Amino acid sequence: MSRAIIDLHDIAYAFPGRAATLDGLDFHLHEGGKVGLFGPNGAGKTTMLHILMGLLRPDRGTVSLFGKTMADGKGFDEARLKIGFLFQHSDDQLFCPTVLDDVAFGPLNQGLPPDQARDRAAEALAAVGLSGFEDRVPYRLSGGEKKLVALATILSMRPEVLVLDEPTTGLSPEAKDRLVEILTNLDMARLVVSHEPDFLSATTDTLLAMRDGRIYPGKLKAHSHVHVHEEGDVPHEHEH
Amino acid sequence: MTAIAAPFAEGRSLLHRLDPRFRLLAAAALTLPAAVLHDLRAALAALAAGALLVLLARLSPVRVAGRVLAVNAFILFLWLFIPFSLDGAPLLVLGPFTATREGVDLALLLTVKSNAILLTLMALLGTIPVQDLGPAMQRLGVPGKLCHILLFTYRYIFVIHQEYLTMRQAMQARGFRPRTDRHTYRSYAWLLGMLLVRSWDRAERVHGAMRCRGFQGRFYTLTSFAAAPGDYAFLAGSLIVTAAIICLEIMRIS
Numbered sequence: 001m002s003r004a005i006i007d008l009h010d011i012a013y014a015f016p017g018r019a020a021t022l023d024g025l026d027f028h029l030h031e032g033g034k035v036g037l038f039g040p041n042g043a044g045k046t047t048m049l050h051i052l053m054g055l056l057r058p059d060r061g062t063v064s065l066f067g068k069t070m071a072d073g074k075g076f077d078e079a080r081l082k083i084g085f086l087f088q089h090s091d092d093q094l095f096c097p098t099v100l101d102d103v104a105f106g107p108l109n110q111g112l113p114p115d116q117a118r119d120r121a122a123e124a125l126a127a128v129g130l131s132g133f134e135d136r137v138p139y140r141l142s143g144g145e146k147k148l149v150a151l152a153t154i155l156s157m158r159p160e161v162l163v164l165d166e167p168t169t170g171l172s173p174e175a176k177d178r179l180v181e182i183l184t185n186l187d188m189a190r191l192v193v194s195h196e197p198d199f200l201s202a203t204t205d206t207l208l209a210m211r212d213g214r215i216y217p218g219k220l221k222a223h224s225h226v227h228v229h230e231e232g233d234v235p236h237e238h239e240h
Numbered sequence: 241m242t243a244i245a246a247p248f249a250e251g252r253s254l255l256h257r258l259d260p261r262f263r264l265l266a267a268a269a270l271t272l273p274a275a276v277l278h279d280l281r282a283a284l285a286a287l288a289a290g291a292l293l294v295l296l297a298r299l300s301p302v303r304v305a306g307r308v309l310a311v312n313a314f315i316l317f318l319w320l321f322i323p324f325s326l327d328g329a330p331l332l333v334l335g336p337f338t339a340t341r342e343g344v345d346l347a348l349l350l351t352v353k354s355n356a357i358l359l360t361l362m363a364l365l366g367t368i369p370v371q372d373l374g375p376a377m378q379r380l381g382v383p384g385k386l387c388h389i390l391l392f393t394y395r396y397i398f399v400i401h402q403e404y405l406t407m408r409q410a411m412q413a414r415g416f417r418p419r420t421d422r423h424t425y426r427s428y429a430w431l432l433g434m435l436l437v438r439s440w441d442r443a444e445r446v447h448g449a450m451r452c453r454g455f456q457g458r459f460y461t462l463t464s465f466a467a468a469p470g471d472y473a474f475l476a477g478s479l480i481v482t483a484a485i486i487c488l489e490i491m492r493i494s
Contacts (some may be wrong), residue, residue, distance in 0.1 A: 055448040077456060085452040090447040095395050097371040104462050109454030114462045157453065212454065 001033040003067060004136045005161050005189055006052060011061035012213075013047055023213040025061070029161065029191055036200030037193045038218055039210030045193045046088065047211075049165050052062035053085050066160075083109055084139070084154030090177045094138035103139055106157035117156075124156035125149075128182055132232055144175025151182070162190040168199050248299055258378035260368045262471040266478035267364035271357045273486055274447050282488035283352040289481050290359030297363040304362065304434035309356050314349050318399040322347040335416075336350075337449065370394050375461035381419070390458075408433055 006029040014020040021044040031034055039045050050056040052063055054076030063070045065079040087093045096102035103121035104114075112120065125131050126150040133141075138149055149168065154162065168176050176199065183190070184201040192204050200207060207218035255263070267488045274286040294304055323331070328342030368376065411427065418424050 014384070050448070053448075053452055055451070077451075080452050081454045083452070085449075087449050087452075088446070091399055092442065093449040095446055095450070097369070097391075097394065099458070101371050101462060105450075106453040108460035108462070112486055114464055115462075139395070153453065178383075181420065185260070218451075 002033075004064070005029050005033070005066060006191065007062075007064040008048070008052060008063070009049070009062045010057045011051060011060055011063070013044075013051060013056065013058050015047075020213055022058070023152075027052075027215055029189065031160075031189060033189050033206065034204040035191050035206045035208060036204035037183060037191065037208050037210060038144075038188070038194060038195065038200055039193075039214070043210045044213055045210055046165055049163060049193060051084070052163070053080060053083065057121035081106075081157065082160045084157060086150055086154055086167055086168055088166045090150040091139075093150045094146060095139065098134065099130075099136045099138055100134040102149065103152045103156050106153060108193070111156060119157045120158070121152075124152040124210050127155055127186075128152045130136075130180070142175075143170050143227065143237065144172055144178065146235070147171060147175065147179065147192070148182070151179075160189065162186075162192075164190065164192045164194075166194055168194060168196055170197055172234075186234045246366070246370060247303055248297070248362060249369040251367060252299060253296060253298040253367075255293065256367050257470075258474055259465050259467050259471040260372045261366045261379055261465055262467065262475045263368060264380060264473055267361060269475075269478050269482045270360050270364075270485075273482055273489070274356050274360070275354055275442075277345040277353060277485070277489050278349070278421075279489045280349055280352065282350055282485045282492070283356060285481075285485050286356035286492060287359070290356045293363035294359050297367050299362065304359075308355065308358065308364065310457065312353065314353070315354055318350055319347050322350070373461050373465060374459060374462070376465065378459060379465060384459075387459065392443075395444075396442070397437075397463055399442070399472060400435065403433055403438055404431070407434065459469075483490050 005175065008025060008091065011022050012020060013022040025044075025048060027048070035126065036217040037045060039202040047056065051058050052065075054070060054073065056064070062134055065075075066081070066082065068075060070079065082117070088094055094102050096105060100118070103124055104117040107117040107120045107214040110113070112223075121134070125133060128146065128151050130148055130152065133149065138146060141149060151167075167179060169187070180199065180202045183192075192200060194200050197207075209216050250422040261478070268287060270286065274283065276284065277283050323343035323346075324334075325335045326340050326346060327344035328340035329404075330338050331341050331344060371440040374391045376388045377390070378384065408431070411431070416427060418428075
């Protein structure tokens, strides 16, 4: 059996003064695994991701990354360098004056010399189709471009696993398609969290659902639905 | 909705090619004495040095004039008060107010000093791209926290401004009209409080995101600084000018 990359055991977490967000949660991701986690807003998906990245400390339970139990901050510092975590809001992730500086930030922290960090950045930007964006200002990019730059900032670290938190939030349909295309072409272990089943089924092969602070095997079921078209009179084709 | 524009940082002049660390040092050497001068001739010398640096940096004259005017609009207010608030030889009597020679001298000195510092900083500090400024300060031993504050203020001030505008619009959409009453003051206080809370939350999220990319308190940079003989020569020149300005000042006192 392949090595476990992420292993959460019996995790419990409650925000101060509120009922438990997570309670007895177990989660595993193995090498090469592509797992989608589905759940309604407020189900605790982001909380779980922040616990697995060591940004929040669980009230109970253990976090193991790459086979090591995370006991303190130091273990997380090391493990984070191998996990590419994409935040829900790109403005939280992109903080440098130029795209190049932002994409090279991770590699520089990994200890690469500037030349190599620059090469890594160019490679990552090419992977998301944004070559030539090096000198642009992250803040002035469109939402879709910001998301792709944010993705490049973690790809440049050459992580062993991608952890994506609601990557489709606020994206236009075109930007979403672009993201699906990029993720399909990347052969990398991943945990994708989303409330969009369509996106999850396109980018992952195992579906889990989050409910009442725990994780259950997900079931994707095709069902017919009614939808509305902006310009229903115009003849059009469906791509189902 | 735009980030802070830095038109002066883009250029190919002699000054732009200098090592940012040396530009920072020269800026400190020239502006700190200028800030504490009392002698008009010394202040004029500092002003001349600033003007020369602006010429060397080949900055757009229109933009320079714009900024100089903006700063001098504030200095104009000094001219309304200072000449009338110092005791000394009367120069001009306007009803109950008397402008004195000493007052006018002081206002003139402040004006010259302010403009000298402004020009010097535009030429030396304004020409450093912000992505080089933090690392350059860090290399010179400026405390890390100070560098971080500078970088993040630059990056997030517009994000926070945008949140402020959004909240203002939401208030207006519910019929809020600012007036001079308790309701207005209380609403503004809440708006500012909320802005502070949101900024704090954002800072936490940004810091988390940085830690996830391996940040442990120190910035590394793509720019490698390499001092050339020209950098040393420039710094030496700046120090000589600084020394000359300090001499003028000391000669006046003795």
